[in-house]
Amino acid sequence: xxxxxxxxxxxxxxxxxxxxxxxxxxxxxxxxxxxxxxxxxxxxxxxxxxxxxxxxxxxxxxxxxxxxxxxxxxxxxxxxxxxx
Amino acid sequence: xxxxxxxxxxxxxxxxxxxxxxxxxxxxxxxxxxxxxxxxxxxxxxxxxxxxxxxxxxxxxxxxxxxxxxxxxxxxxxxxxxxxxxxxxxxxxxxxxxxxxxxxxxxxxxxxxxxxxxxxxxxxxxxxxxxxxxxxxxxxxxxxxxxxxxxxxxxxxxxxxxxxxxxxxxxxxxxxxxxxxxxxxxxxxxxxxxxxxxxxxxxxxxxxxxxxxxxxxxxxxxxxxxxx
Numbered sequence: 499x500x501x502x503x504x505x506x507x508x509x510x511x512x513x514x515x516x517x518x519x520x521x522x523x524x525x526x527x528x529x530x531x532x533x534x535x536x537x538x539x540x541x542x543x544x545x546x547x548x549x550x551x552x553x554x555x556x557x558x559x560x561x562x563x564x565x566x567x568x569x570x571x572x573x574x575x576x577x578x579x580x581x582x
Numbered sequence: 583x584x585x586x587x588x589x590x591x592x593x594x595x596x597x598x599x600x601x602x603x604x605x606x607x608x609x610x611x612x613x614x615x616x617x618x619x620x621x622x623x624x625x626x627x628x629x630x631x632x633x634x635x636x637x638x639x640x641x642x643x644x645x646x647x648x649x650x651x652x653x654x655x656x657x658x659x660x661x662x663x664x665x666x667x668x669x670x671x672x673x674x675x676x677x678x679x680x681x682x683x684x685x686x687x688x689x690x691x692x693x694x695x696x697x698x699x700x701x702x703x704x705x706x707x708x709x710x711x712x713x714x715x716x717x718x719x720x721x722x723x724x725x726x727x728x729x730x731x732x733x734x735x736x737x738x739x740x741x742x743x744x745x746x747x748x749x750x751x752x753x754x755x756x757x758x759x760x761x762x763x764x765x766x767x768x769x770x771x772x773x774x775x776x777x778x779x780x781x782x783x784x785x786x787x788x789x790x791x792x793x794x795x796x797x798x799x800x801x802x803x804x805x806x807x808x809x810x
Contacts, residue, residue, distance in 0.1 A: 517619050536673075557704060557748055
């Protein structure tokens with residue numbers, strides 16, 4: 499798991515949902531269910547994330563970002579693809 | 583074909599009553615207990631209790647005996663009752679439950695909700711043109727309307743996020759999903775009156791009225807009092 503990506507996802511989630519404890523995000527929990535985020539919150543999270551990382555995230559890929567672990571795996575893959 | 587439907591709303595400003603917890607299944611109570619934020623926990627309990635009370639009334643069973651199933655795309659199904667369609671949406675202060683005899687999707691947002699700035703990749707070209715003609719305030723409201731409409735359509739199709747918001751084109755009370763030149767599905771959008779602070783939309787795969795009011799649901803009374 500790329501730590502930069504992990505921190506970027508945690509930062510984006512806590513910026514949109516300030517009540518969330520950054521140290522307490524279960525890697526495999528559905529972020530929406532776990533923190534009562536709705537889909538516009540998720541759009542905000544993805545917008546923050548894509549600006550922060552300078553990465554264009556197409557809508558078809560949003561479902562990859564449902565959990566912390568899947569989001570990091572997705573970002574790792576995207577970066578590896580761009581580098582490769 | 584016209585679909586019969588009703589939408590109920592309740593405020594989510596208070597704390598869930600012990601009686602509301604009792605309407606939930608053991609699994610739902612465990613899930614609620616695991617939600618760290620007490621306000622989010624209350625919202626979950628109140629919304630579930632309302633959903634269960636309404637379904638119990640519809641199918642004639644106890645609230646906690648209603649079998650609620652969630653599909654892989656997050657759509658709710660009522661076990662043993664394939665003709666009852668249900669959709670749920672909530673903001674931090676209002677929950678809506680729609681029951682219908684055909685596929686249905688409901689979505690609500692607060693009017694003061696800030697839609698993230700563009701590029702709005704979730705909008706179609708036609709929707710962007712509609713927005714270009716508006717001033718800043720109108721635009722913000724129109725963006726929330728488009729958002730709730732697309733959310734409702736995704737839910738009515740049972741696809742949620744997987745529907746792809748850019749594949750849904752909203753034009754007035756019609757939403758078209760897919761390429762019109764190939765296989766497109768048209769849905770009816772119903773404007774819901776959920777009070778001055780909220781914007782809410784309902785989507786049906788059949789014909790329906792242009793607009794309808796949300797019925798007020800009273801969680802402490804019996805279900806009949808929610809049918810005012």
